[in-house]
Amino acid sequence: MRATSVDEHDASPHACEPARLTLSVFAPSGVLAEPAAARRALRRLLSIGFDASLDATALARSQRFAGDDDTRLAALHRVADAAPSVAMALRGGYGLTRLLDRIEWPRIARSIERGTRWVGYSDFTALHLGALAHGALATRSPGGLWAGPLAHDDFSRTAEQGGVEEVTEACFLEAMHGELEAVGFRTEPGFDGLEARGTLWGGNLTVLLSLLGTKHWPRIKGGILFLEDVNEHPYRVERGLLQLHQAGVLQAQKAVVLGAFSDWRKSPLDRGYGLKTVVTQLRAATRTPILSGLPFGHVATKVCLPVGRRVNLVVEGRDVLLAWG
The missing domain is CATH 3.40.50.10740 (Murein tetrapeptidase LD-carboxypeptidase, N-terminal domain)
Incomplete structure (x- = not known):
């Protein structure tokens, strides 16, 4: 995974001594x-x-x-x-x-x-x-x-x-410092040419689900929804995503972008069932594009995302650019 707008800086990122x-x-x-x-x-x-x-x-x-x-x-x-x-x-x-x-x-x-x-x-x-x-x-x-x-x-x-x-x-x-205008990452094949514009929102899947139906739930339509979670077995991730689908949330979005779903333990009952199964199931359930590979979540490498900002999502081949500059 990579963030295309974050360079492999030759010099220290604070070498120019920006204002504190x-x-x-x-x-x-x-x-x-x-x-x-x-x-x-x-x-x-x-x-x-x-x-x-x-x-x-x-x-x-x-x-x-x-x-x-x-x-x-x-x-x-x-x-x-x-x-x-x-x-x-x-x-x-x-x-x-x-x-x-x-x-x-x-x-x-x-x-x-x-x-x-x-x-x-x-x-x-x-x-x-x-x-x-x-x-x-x-x-x-x-x-x-x-x-x-x-x-x-x-x-x-x-x-x-x-x-x-x-x-x-x-x-x-x-x-x-107001210099980040886009992030990029690689996703799976099949989305070449996809373009979408909408409000970027989301975060941790479990926390997000806990707000559904409350006065603290943002009613965003035509948005770009990003999601991540930790210590949740894929069947729990699937259940949460299907809840969003059945509540009409996923269908109301331009795209869903999945980050890391990390630190879960396999079960002998899985028999090949995993996160790829979840994504396949979700894509069959909704017409909303479901992209994976966003470098964000409970992992060491994470990008920064401006929640609530209007963003453009563009896919070329397997390269995804999420831009708001």
């Missing part, structure tokens, strides 16, 4: 088991040119959460009011769904109008989709909603753990 952006790392979801990892992530973000800081309650603990609901909601609103250039979630897990009914969406909207880019994936899907559903993303706001890396998952890895993935870091830097 403020970046706040906060924890709206799961607890961080190893506090030292947050400090490693912060050092890395500082080293690549961000004026990075850790929210006061980012390392709080309450059962499996990064503080109780009131603590995490206050952190979210505190970051929104401060309106840093980048608001990055520390990690995913679970917890944002608990907050959706109490989030003051106009505060999120004002931060985006002031230039804040809300970045994350996994459980952060709930915030992205809720913001879309409640109209927090204005068409020409300088800020935005970005499906992209998490501080802990992507910037705290030690050298022994593989370190920070170069494409992920470079893509993130370009996106936050």
Whole structure:
């Protein structure tokens, strides 16, 4: 998999010393088991040119959460009011769904109008989709909603753990500095000549499904839907995708783009059943083009995607370009 707009930079991505952006790392979801990892992530973000800081309650603990609901909601609103250039979630897990009914969406909207880019994936899907559903993303706001890396998952890895993935870091830097205008990847044969334009939306399949039928569900028609998940056996992925199909969501889209569905375990009962089976089944069920191969999800190499932006999707041979510049 590759991101065509992310070059194999000959020089360091911050060699030109771009203006330092403020970046706040906060924890709206799961607890961080190893506090030292947050400090490693912060050092890395500082080293690549961000004026990075850790929210006061980012390392709080309450059962499996990064503080109780009131603590995490206050952190979210505190970051929104401060309106840093980048608001990055520390990690995913679970917890944002608990907050959706109490989030003051106009505060999120004002931060985006002031230039804040809300970045994350996994459980952060709930915030992205809720913001879309409640109209927090204005068409020409300088800020935005970005499906992209998490501080802990992507910037705290030690050298022994593989370190920070170069494409992920470079893509993130370009996106936050307003330089990223497209990403590209390779898909399966059969889609040559496909062109589509629509609103880019989506994220983690399980989190997305949890919002279906609620007031936090964005009713997007003619969009480009992207999906990923982790620790979900293919039969659970298929069930979720068929739920979207049977609810009329897939048919209402111009295209569906599948990222990584990682870290699931095979069963002796599978007998050849796997993710390819799921995609074949889904393509037989809907006329909406289903593309695979997007480098995004719970994997080391991930691109950044502007949630809620109008994008163009073009396929030439097996090369897919997703552009919004």
